[in-house]
Each structure stands twice: as C-alpha cells, then as structure tokens.
Amino acid sequence: MDTKKYHHGDLKNTLIQAGVEILSEEGVGGLSLRKVAQRAGVSHNAPYFHFADKQALIAAISTEGYRILYEQLVMIRETYKADPRRQLVEAAFMYLRFAQTSPAHFKVTFSNAVEREEAYPDLVAMADNLIGELIQIVDACQKAGILHPAPAGAMAVSVWSAVHGFTSLYIDGQSMHDRLKVAPVDQLLIFTLNQFTVADWSEDHFPLPE
Amino acid sequence: MDTKKYHHGDLKNTLIQAGVEILSEEGVGGLSLRKVAQRAGVSHNAPYFHFADKQALIAAISTEGYRILYEQLVMIRETYKADPRRQLVEAAFMYLRFAQTSPAHFKVTFSNAVEREEAYPDLVAMADNLIGELIQIVDACQKAGILHPAPAGAMAVSVWSAVHGFTSLYIDGQSMHDRLKVAPVDQLLIFTLNQFTVADWSEDHFPLPE
DNA sequence: TTATTATCTTGACGTTGTCAATATTATAGT
C-alpha cells in the first residue's frame, strides 16, 4: 500500500509472496527468513525493516491465508446470492481445496505459529472478516430453513469446526481417511455437512459440487 | 522396553519425557534436540543413538500424545460401559481438556510436524488404536439410537472432525470463540455434539459432564 | 580375556534468527 517505491519498491509484499512460494515448494520446514530474503533478491537482514522478527513474517503469511479464504467466500456469496445451501457447500469445498492445493500455507495460516495474536491487528482483522462472511452464510441457511435456528454464531462455530477439523485431519497425512477408506473425501465432507441439516439424515441435502 | 540398562538406563523414554516437559514449559518453539539432551543429562549428540533425527523424536512425542488419548478413551469406555451417550460426551471433553492442559503437546501430536507418517510404524499403530476406540464408541451410540445409523467409520470421521476442529480452533488463540463470545466453550462443545444426534436439535441430548 | 557391539562424548560444520555498525537512498526543510 503505502510501503513502496523506496530502494526496492514493495519489498514487504515481495517477501510475503516469496514466503508463500517457499511454503508451496519446500513445506513448512523450509521456511526461513534468510531464504525469503534471498528469493526476494535482498540481503539476509533486509526483512527486518518490514518485519520485527520471523513471527511477524509468519503472521503476515497467515493473514494472507485468511485473505484468500475471505475473498473466495465473498465471491461465493455473490455468485450464489439466492442459494444459501449452495453457498455453504461451495464454501466447505473451497476450504478443502485450498488446504489440498496449498497444505503448507493452510497449516501456517491456522497452526498458531503465531503465539500472541493480539500483537498482529491485521491478522485479527482479516480473521474477523472471514468469520463475518461465515456467519452471513450460516444465517442465510438458517433463514432458508436449511440449518437449525440456533444463534448464528454458535452454529457458525460448529459448522466451521467440522469443516476445519475435517480438512486438518485430512491433510495431516490423511491419518484417518487413508486408514478407514470408508468413502472418497468429497463424499465424506458432504456427509459431514449433512449432519447439520434440519431434515432427516438419510437424504442428501447438500449435493456434490461440479 | 528393551532399550534399557546401558550407560544411562532408559534414555529413549527419558528423552521423550523431557521433550514433553519442554513443550509444556516453553511451547512448540522451545523444543530442540540439544535442550532435550541437556535436560536428560546427556551430551548434545546422545539422542542420535535413539532417534534418527529431530523428526523421529517428534514422531515419538506425537505417538505419546496418541497413547494418552487412547488410554483415556479405553478408561472412559470401561467406566461408562452401559452408557454410550456418556462415553461420547466424556470422550469429547477429555479431548478438549487434553488440548487445554497441554496445548503444545496437542499441537505436536496432530500438527504433522511429521511429514512421512509411514516411516514411523509405532505412530501409525497408536493412531489406529485411537481410531478403533473412537469407532467403538460411535458404533455403540448408533446401536443405542443416539447417532444416525450410517457406516460407523463415516460417522466417526464426522464426529472426530467436529471435536478436533473445535478443539484446534479453540487453542489456536481462541480465534473464533474470543471474538464471538456466543457461549462458554463447554456449552459450545455440547452444542456441536448435539448436531450429530438423531432427535430434534432443540433438546440437549448430551449433558455437560461434572 | 579378548573381540565386538551398543552407547555416549567431543569436536566440527553449515544454517538459522537476530543484533550492531555502516552505507545508501529518498524525503523534508530551508
């Protein structure tokens, strides 16, 4: 934004992007400040003029993860404006797809490499944005009679817990899914989502997307 | 077991225990091979005669986490032999309490610091034990008409996803709960659990423990 | 008792996060 056109131009965002790239190429273990600096073409100490320490860079990468999820949620709400059920199922699969495509970024985003969240207001704000969109979808589903009419906040916690837990367990070595082999992962996610519908369990209330 | 009575006696388990202690005192970031060795009273290289590398020690600590959860699940099943509903609710709260009491150990156990699970058969075996107990509880609940009569494996995935996701989101800075403040965490867990019951949402099917 | 193996120590190397000191470039004030 305003951190531009000095020596490098926009080093801060370049560093964040370099970090995301390293995460996708080498995983969480490969992320180091010095490697990020090298990829951005600056000295090993240049990042310290944009991030207080490694934690701060990780917080920024985490914020970027929240932003990606948030923006996709906004798009989904616009695309399926009149179809709350579709919004919910698309949101759940978007979440899973992000974790499948960028597992290291997903882990860093949530895996509390950031200890003291309150020190990173941008991160908190973006997480708030994400939660806000989520509640809107849950609220719309409740108004449409798809989800139980409990407080939207509580229902959002439950639904997000299920989708987040499902996704986390899946990408962590597929600990469970590989061993159980009870169904393809997409169908299992639908099954999990269906637990939250008002009607009888035996019908599929959420269709598979695509 | 058989790795005993040499110079130190039982260094392998001592190292694992030292790692668990460091996790509880300094968190995930404070865990290093050299500190573990120092706490066990051996040189910085002694651990390499019991663990191939740091990953292997982390895998052992992760296995220990699975063992703790598994053994508590076994105890719960024995204690409430005739009450599947109680088994499920106690299991869920045991899970949350472990994460609250030992957040760093909980994170290490699941947070796939271990990349190639198949290289650690003990870890896979203990995770299988845990999943097995979980399925038994779910199966008992289904037979008692508490959970929907879907395949027990699929239902176990869903329920565990919800509990695990709920717990993960809670300890990761309480990202969501703190911001929503919709209800105390215990009540929210019960609410989440109730989503999986057969009957109407408006009744509480799982009581708060204690 | 000797040979062998398992266990542990010491020392070294490259990488990392971070601090201090210095240099360079952009902006502000005159």
Added chain:
DNA sequence: ACTATAATATTGACAACGTCAAGATAATAA
C-alpha cells in the same frame, strides 16, 4: 539547490541449532 533527517539496505558478527565424524567407554559375546 543543498543540507539534514529519516527510511531502507548491506555487511559482519554471535549464539543456538541439526547433524556428521571420530573417538571413548561400557556392556555383551566369544
């Protein structure tokens, strides 16, 4: 335009870390 100041970047250093190599010590086997 010119200087002062702040923002940005480099270089160098240090301790801590993971890991390898070489040697020492203690338990077991022959």
